[in-house]
Amino acid sequence: MSEHAGAQSGLPEPTTATMKPAMKAALVLIAAAAIGGFPFAVDNYTLHLAILSAIAAIAASSLNLVMGYVGKLSLGHAAFYGIGAYTSALLSMSAGVPSWLAMLAAAPVAAFAALLIGPIVLWLRGAYFIIVTLSFSMVLQLVIVNWVDFTNGPMGILGIPYPAVGSFEFSSKVSYFYLVAASAVATIWCIRRLTQSRTGRAFEALRENENVAMSIGVSKLHYSLLAFCIAAGFAGFAGALYAHYVSVITPEMFGFDVMVGMLVMVAVGGKGTLSGPLIGAILVTFVPEQLRLVKEFRLSIFGIVLMLSVVLMPNGLVGLGPVLRGYWERWRRS
Amino acid sequence: MTTKADLLQVQDLTKRFDGVTAVNSVNLEVKQGEIVALIGPNGAGKTTLFGMVTGFLKPSAGKVYFRGADITRMPPHRRGLLGIVCTFQKTAIFPDVTVLQAVRMGQHRKTSAGVVDALIASARHQREESATKVRAAEILDFVGLGACADQRAGSLSYGQQRLVELAIALAAEPELLLLDEPAAGLNPTESAGLTNVIRAVRDRGTTVFLVEHDMSVIMEVCDRIYVIAFGEKIAEGRPEEIQENEAVIEAYLGSAHVAA
Amino acid sequence: MDLFGQLLTNGIIIGATYALIAIGLTLIFGMMRVINFAHGEFYMLGAYVAMSAATELNLGYFVALPVAVVSIAVVGLVFERVFLRPLRNADILSTALVTIGLSIFFQNTALVIWGPRPGQIVDPFGGTVLMIGDIGVTAIRLFTLAVAIAAMVTLGLLIKYSKIGRMMRATFQDRDAAALQGIEVNLVFCLSFVVGVALAALAGALLSAVFVVSPDMGNMANLKSFAVVILGGLGNIPGAVAGGFLLGLAESFGAGYISTGYKDGISFLLVIIVLLIRPYGLFGREGSGA
Numbered sequence: 069m070s071e072h073a074g075a076q077s078g079l080p081e082p083t084t085a086t087m088k089p090a091m092k093a094a095l096v097l098i099a100a101a102a103i104g105g106f107p108f109a110v111d112n113y114t115l116h117l118a119i120l121s122a123i124a125a126i127a128a129s130s131l132n133l134v135m136g137y138v139g140k141l142s143l144g145h146a147a148f149y150g151i152g153a154y155t156s157a158l159l160s161m162s163a164g165v166p167s168w169l170a171m172l173a174a175a176p177v178a179a180f181a182a183l184l185i186g187p188i189v190l191w192l193r194g195a196y197f198i199i200v201t202l203s204f205s206m207v208l209q210l211v212i213v214n215w216v217d218f219t220n221g222p223m224g225i226l227g228i229p230y231p232a233v234g235s236f237e238f239s240s241k242v243s244y245f246y247l248v249a250a251s252a253v254a255t256i257w258c259i260r261r262l263t264q265s266r267t268g269r270a271f272e273a274l275r276e277n278e279n280v281a282m283s284i285g286v287s288k289l290h291y292s293l294l295a296f297c298i299a300a301g302f303a304g305f306a307g308a309l310y311a312h313y314v315s316v317i318t319p320e321m322f323g324f325d326v327m328v329g330m331l332v333m334v335a336v337g338g339k340g341t342l343s344g345p346l347i348g349a350i351l352v353t354f355v356p357e358q359l360r361l362v363k364e365f366r367l368s369i370f371g372i373v374l375m376l377s378v379v380l381m382p383n384g385l386v387g388l389g390p391v392l393r394g395y396w397e398r399w400r401r402s
Numbered sequence: 403m404t405t406k407a408d409l410l411q412v413q414d415l416t417k418r419f420d421g422v423t424a425v426n427s428v429n430l431e432v433k434q435g436e437i438v439a440l441i442g443p444n445g446a447g448k449t450t451l452f453g454m455v456t457g458f459l460k461p462s463a464g465k466v467y468f469r470g471a472d473i474t475r476m477p478p479h480r481r482g483l484l485g486i487v488c489t490f491q492k493t494a495i496f497p498d499v500t501v502l503q504a505v506r507m508g509q510h511r512k513t514s515a516g517v518v519d520a521l522i523a524s525a526r527h528q529r530e531e532s533a534t535k536v537r538a539a540e541i542l543d544f545v546g547l548g549a550c551a552d553q554r555a556g557s558l559s560y561g562q563q564r565l566v567e568l569a570i571a572l573a574a575e576p577e578l579l580l581l582d583e584p585a586a587g588l589n590p591t592e593s594a595g596l597t598n599v600i601r602a603v604r605d606r607g608t609t610v611f612l613v614e615h616d617m618s619v620i621m622e623v624c625d626r627i628y629v630i631a632f633g634e635k636i637a638e639g640r641p642e643e644i645q646e647n648e649a650v651i652e653a654y655l656g657s658a659h660v661a662a
Numbered sequence: 663m664d665l666f667g668q669l670l671t672n673g674i675i676i677g678a679t680y681a682l683i684a685i686g687l688t689l690i691f692g693m694m695r696v697i698n699f700a701h702g703e704f705y706m707l708g709a710y711v712a713m714s715a716a717t718e719l720n721l722g723y724f725v726a727l728p729v730a731v732v733s734i735a736v737v738g739l740v741f742e743r744v745f746l747r748p749l750r751n752a753d754i755l756s757t758a759l760v761t762i763g764l765s766i767f768f769q770n771t772a773l774v775i776w777g778p779r780p781g782q783i784v785d786p787f788g789g790t791v792l793m794i795g796d797i798g799v800t801a802i803r804l805f806t807l808a809v810a811i812a813a814m815v816t817l818g819l820l821i822k823y824s825k826i827g828r829m830m831r832a833t834f835q836d837r838d839a840a841a842l843q844g845i846e847v848n849l850v851f852c853l854s855f856v857v858g859v860a861l862a863a864l865a866g867a868l869l870s871a872v873f874v875v876s877p878d879m880g881n882m883a884n885l886k887s888f889a890v891v892i893l894g895g896l897g898n899i900p901g902a903v904a905g906g907f908l909l910g911l912a913e914s915f916g917a918g919y920i921s922t923g924y925k926d927g928i929s930f931l932l933v934i935i936v937l938l939i940r941p942y943g944l945f946g947r948e949g950s951g952a
Contacts, residue, residue: 141755192937194754195697195896199888200937203930206885210927258521265520265527266534269507276496276504280567283456283490284574285482285511294517324881328766335759340498364774371767378760379748 103249107242115241121353122248123309126255128333128345130302136340137263138295139275143327144185144201145303147208148178150321152304153311154212157225160312167231171308178304182297190292209322224318228311238312248309252346255302260342262298271295275340325367332370336377338384347385407434408470409578409609410455410486415464417450424450426633427464432578437600437610439624441617441644443654447633448613449582455611456488456580457481468578483511485577489567491586497556501547501566504555505538508573538573545569545599561592568599572608579603581612585619597622621645629653664796669918670911671794675803677910678810682865683883684890684902685814686858692834692897693854695754696746699761701862702884703768706877708734708863709870710776716783716870723786727809727867734863735856742855747848765880773877780874806868813864814903817857821899830854834897862887882926889929893936893944901944908932 107115131145152174159170189200212219219225230239231247238244262268270291273281282288311317320326329352337348356366381388410432417425425447432438442448453459455466457478465474473481478488496504513534519527542548545565550558555566564584571579584600585593593616600623604610614620620627620641627644629637631653637644644650687701698704708730716726745760787801821827833840833850841847862883873879890909894901909929916928936944 141758195691196892198697198758199892203885203933207927207930261520266513266515266530267517267520270510272499273507276498279490280495282478283482283488284508284570285479287479367770368767371763374763375745375760378756379745382756
């Protein structure tokens with residue numbers, strides 16, 4: 069199912085762009101069948117993890133837009149995820165907004181928050197940007213925790229309803245799986261279209277060399293803000309999907325744990341690619357569960373995995389393919 | 403007044419840093435269709451002056467005009483959109499993309515598809531996607547890098563990377579091309595190639611203003627030269643005039659500079 | 663009781679420890695262009711090792727201090743060699759990710775080893791309070807201040823007058839030029855990192871007798887030291903000292919006169935305000951490296 073970014077930036081990845089339309093159509097059908105049949109082929113727990121993976125994939129892909137394509141390490145991204153979750157939860161519970169509408173509203177609200185904070189942080193270079201975005205989400209968490217009247221503070225919000233369209237409620241795992249799978253596909257599709265376009269090239273120009281990008285007419289503020297807001301919107305939507313699935317949210321969502329999870333997904337999967345965050349999301353959601361026996365070491369292992377992957381796999385798992393291929397070629401030639 | 407149109411006009415441009423005056427009230431013009439060079443010994447203030455023309459440095463005093471309009475306080479990307487495109491001295495300009503992709507990026511200002519176009523794959527988007535590829539290939543052939551189109555830009559040789567940089571600038575179809583020491587680090591063959599490209603670029607209608615040390619390139623290709631030393635303009639004129647100008651010769655004596 | 667004087671004194675003492683931690687962070691960044699996101703964790707580990715050495719190994723506070731500093735320095739050395747040296751020419755995003763990984767690893771491992779319940783070393787001065795006029799200061803805090811200042815002065819002297827200090831200054835100015843002059847740049851980087859984290863560990867060890875020690879104490883230390891480093895300008899050591907004291911005083915007076923609840927938010931607010939007016943920090947310069 070995952071289509072690769074290859075052709076656009078030229079990083080040596082396989083691509084579907086060169087496939088014949090018939091092949092492409094066949095792939096799409098197979099993928100659709102796989103997704104359609106998936107919930108019935110696995111047990112409940114695996115389905116649960118798959119739902120979480122899909123939500124994580126949306127969030128990680130959105131972070132990848134800022135990290136991999138525009139090239140800025142935003143450590144405040146969890147803030148938008150949390151904003152989306154809280155917006156949807158509060159709208160559907162305190163304001164009586166129908167849950168499907170509340171969920172859709174999460175994205176523009178998060179994007180708006182990005183629009184507000186963006187101009188303050190986006191023109192900060194390198195190190196300053198990283199640190200200030202981190203501080204931003206920490207302070208936001210502090211505010212959410214302390215503003216008990218509005219957000220219920222550290223207790224969080226409970227009893228968030230399932231989304232419902234008309235009389236159909238997405239209350240079963242199967243239906244929710246289709247919902248999040250469709251959302252994830254839509255997200256990745258949007259990001260793909262965006263990155264393989266003039267806008268995407270402007271993003272990449274900023275990542276590669278800000279000065280040259282500006283000299284050819286790419287407005288740093290305009291395009292980095294654009295990426296920032298779009299990414300925030302997707303993250304907010306992911307947050308809303310999460311909120312209505314687990315029905316309980318706390319200020320922890322704004323915390324470093326969630327941020328780190330997203331970071332590891334993008335770094336290990338492969339930043340600057342389309343399939344990287346998806347692969348990363350699946351791995352980071354499923355693998356720690358397999359290591360349930362060493363649950364308390366989960367984060368320690370995360371840390372080591374992150375360190376090792378930065379040093380050994382700078383382009384993530386997706387980038388490993390060409391590297392291994394390179395070794396294979398050289399071994400064959402010797 | 404001038405007979406040919408002044409594309410770029412710099413008036414009393416000054417830059418002070420921490421009590422040091424790096425550029426002191428310099429005046430110069432570049433007319434449409436000319437190739438003009440700015441030369442001077444190391445530390446003369448060329449880079450600072452250049453920075454004020456490209457928009458990356460704010461002047462302490464003075465003005466910069468483009469086609470008669472005051473662009474003194476205009477940020478670099480707006481100048482880029484006007485058609486004032488510059489190159490930089492550092493290499494590895496777009497290290498992690500292919501050469502073709504890099505040159506496609508350069509076409510930003512001459513294309514217009516936006517976010518919505520991209521999402522719905524509008525006619526404009528599709529047209530520009532293929533047009534940019536074709537044009538990028540053309541430009542690469544023009545500068546002699548056609549064979550490298552699919553290589554990672556960061557993996558090319560130094561001389562090739564400077565050409566990629568030039569190709570990116572050309573892709574923006576500049577009115578005024580600002581080159582910062584384009585021949586730095588190039589061997590004689592590469593310099594000769596560069597000279598040809600600059601001339602061809604001018605013949606296609608682009609005006610060129612360059613900062614340079616390499617006298618062979620300058621003598622070959624420039625219409626006029628400005629000489630700056632210690633932050634001030636000390637001479638201007640045609641290459642032959644400058645070669646014999648006493649003040650210029652004196653400014654260069656004593657510095658390690660040797661006419662290349 | 664003289665409130666102003668009391669707040670002033672507290673602010674200075676806290677400020678000194680902020681300065682100590684921040685110097686390390688800014689030294690590492692200035693030299694190596696690495697943002698050490700695990701810096702707060704080195705601080706935390708310094709506190710824990712000191713606590714373990716003092717109580718479980720029964721070495722007592724004063725011996726525990728150097729033990730903590732040296733052991734954390736070794737840990738820093740290993741990390742630098744194994745994970746940072748291969749990334750010598752990588753971009754800031756990569757080194758940031760690797761130190762983030764280290765931070766996660768340290769924090770969780772500390773949690774596993776020492777458990778979540780906060781601990782503390784017993785005050786080696788037995789709670790003695792010294793009176794300076796109307797102001798009361800505990801002996802342990804005064805001791806902390808003295809050691810912190812001594813460390814800062816020693817570092818300053820070392821950088822200014824020793825051979826290794828000259829090497830560091832040359833590398834700081836221009837790493838390539840320094841390499842050409844025959845300076846062993848890898849050694850300088852390694853030393854900078856080790857010294858940087860050792861200072862953080864020292865701060866942690868000193869404060870383990872003043873504050874409670876918990877595995878997540880590194881988080882706040884991280885945020886505060888980042889704020890200080892931004893205030894002072896990335897890579898600017900005197901700026902880090904000034905910024906440290908500035909933050910310490912701002913927090914002390916803020917908590918005293920306004921409110922204690924949002925005290926920790928003061929650092930962030932200060933940073934935003936300062937960056938809006940002076941984008942490279944109070945003392946930073948264009949091109950200083952961000």
